[in-house]
Amino acid sequence: MNITGAELIKAFSAIGAGLAVIAGIGPGVGQGIAAGHGASAVGRNPGASGKIMGTMLLGQAVAETTGLYGLLVAMLLLFVQPLS
Amino acid sequence: MNQAILLSSGAENIDFMIHGLYKFQLFGQTVYITTTHVCTFIIMAFLVIFSFVVRAKMKHATEVPKGFQNVMEMMVDALDGMVESSMGRWAPKFVNYISTIFVFILLSNISGLLGLRPPTADYGVTFPLGVMTFILIHFNQFKHQSGKKIWTDMCSPLPPWLPIWLPINLISEIAVPISLSLRLFANILSGTVMMALIYGLLGKIAVIWPAALHVYFDLFSGAIQTYVFCMLTMTYITQACESDD
Numbered sequence: 001m002n003i004t005g006a007e008l009i010k011a012f013s014a015i016g017a018g019l020a021v022i023a024g025i026g027p028g029v030g031q032g033i034a035a036g037h038g039a040s041a042v043g044r045n046p047g048a049s050g051k052i053m054g055t056m057l058l059g060q061a062v063a064e065t066t067g068l069y070g071l072l073v074a075m076l077l078l079f080v081q082p083l084s
Numbered sequence: 085m086n087q088a089i090l091l092s093s094g095a096e097n098i099d100f101m102i103h104g105l106y107k108f109q110l111f112g113q114t115v116y117i118t119t120t121h122v123c124t125f126i127i128m129a130f131l132v133i134f135s136f137v138v139r140a141k142m143k144h145a146t147e148v149p150k151g152f153q154n155v156m157e158m159m160v161d162a163l164d165g166m167v168e169s170s171m172g173r174w175a176p177k178f179v180n181y182i183s184t185i186f187v188f189i190l191l192s193n194i195s196g197l198l199g200l201r202p203p204t205a206d207y208g209v210t211f212p213l214g215v216m217t218f219i220l221i222h223f224n225q226f227k228h229q230s231g232k233k234i235w236t237d238m239c240s241p242l243p244p245w246l247p248i249w250l251p252i253n254l255i256s257e258i259a260v261p262i263s264l265s266l267r268l269f270a271n272i273l274s275g276t277v278m279m280a281l282i283y284g285l286l287g288k289i290a291v292i293w294p295a296a297l298h299v300y301f302d303l304f305s306g307a308i309q310t311y312v313f314c315m316l317t318m319t320y321i322t323q324a325c326e327s328d329d
């Protein structure tokens with residue numbers, strides 16, 4: 001069984017894509033913390049739930065960015081294949 | 085066997101790429117008319133026709149709104165309120181621009197529901213939006229702040245006669261449009277890829293339940309990202325406009 005260089009690069013690109021989406025751990029933790037604090041804020045002041053909701057979603061969407069960078073790297077490795 | 089059923093439609097059905105529909109030569113370059121252009125023009129045509137219809141209806145608007153006029157006034161009120169709440173006294177100058185990009189991005193994001201490929205899932209659409217925000221930020225900064233204040237801000241943690249921190253601040257300024265556009269692009273692209281994978285790989289059993297995923301990936305994610313893009317644009321512009329020194 002002969003493995004050519006191009007096939008090897010494809011295989012490692014797939015592994016690299018898998019490793020790149022590990023970046024999703026960070027935003028997951030961050031969004032969870034934001035949601036938890038949002039829930040406790042609503043518990044303390046239920047009247048401001050609308051404003052808390054908006055702020056929480058905004059912060060979560062911004063925190064999501066780093067995870068999306070990992071996703072983009074994985075996409076580039078899988079579909080654009082810059083290394084092969 | 086299970087795998088055979090699941091993958092029976094084959095991996096070649098997965099399709100979320102941008103396709104060139106028509107190509108022509110321009111100044112020695114091959115230029116493609118892609119699906120992004122077509123979808124953008126469909127959305128633009130919809131918006132233009134819609135605005136003309138609304139304008140025709142509003143010609144004989146009544147004092148007490150009812151029906152169609154009521155809905156339109158609610159939409160405009162909501163957009164005005166959003167801009168007003170985060171820009172304060174600068175709101176009247178920017179409400180038109182923010183409302184325009186809000187409506188355009190929102191329709192682009194949810195156009196995945198109608199079978200179009202969302203134009204915002206193309207970096208060539210979101211990057212110009214980010215660059216427009218960037219230009220607005222710096223135009224307003226130079227308009228409302230003195231050169232001395234801008235220089236002091238650029239060297240910010242250190243005193244202005246010691247510009248060691250300047251390159252770092254310049255990079256963080258340039259990162260603003262890139263991170264704004266990549267956030268929108270990657271969110272919509274991930275939704276598009278997910279739906280393409282589901283329809284491509286599970287074609288036989290993807291009957292009704294993908295509707296729930298459409299609600300999340302297209303409606304919820306699209307609306308949130310639209311809101312975030314406009315909110316960050318407004319925050320940056322307001323920051324650039326404040327000249328309280």
